[in-house]
Amino acid sequence: MQPSMFHFTHLTPTEEANPYLTLHRFCMLMPLCEVRLIMHNWLMESLSAEDTIYEEAAERSQLLLMYNQLLSLIDAAYKISYSPNSYTT
Numbered sequence: 001m002q003p004s005m006f007h008f009t010h011l012t013p014t015e016e017a018n019p020y021l022t023l024h025r026f027c028m029l030m031p032l033c034e035v036r037l038i039m040h041n042w043l044m045e046s047l048s049a050e051d052t053i054y055e056e057a058a059e060r061s062q063l064l065l066m067y068n069q070l071l072s073l074i075d076a077a078y079k080i081s082y083s084p085n086s087y088t089t
Helices: 013-017 020-029 032-048 057-082
Strands: none
Touching: 013 020, 020 057, 032 057
16 A cells, blocks of 8 residues: 555545545535534634634635635535445546
8 A cells, every 4th residue: 555645644544545435434424414504603603703813804715715615525525425436537
């Protein structure tokens, strides 16, 4: 097996060899509507809390960018998890 592309990873060696396993397990354990609700709650709490790193417009902008990118990534993970043969290379 090749060395990890990460300095540190939360993936097991089996998951590094087949990352689909991680996507599939996540999608089976966490319903998509629940993930979206949690993400939304995290965003709202982060933006409304006082004395956070998101006080400045630039930090809030970065948070919103990350939030939207994570939502896209999560949607893609669910799509791949439920239709794995459609996305193999």
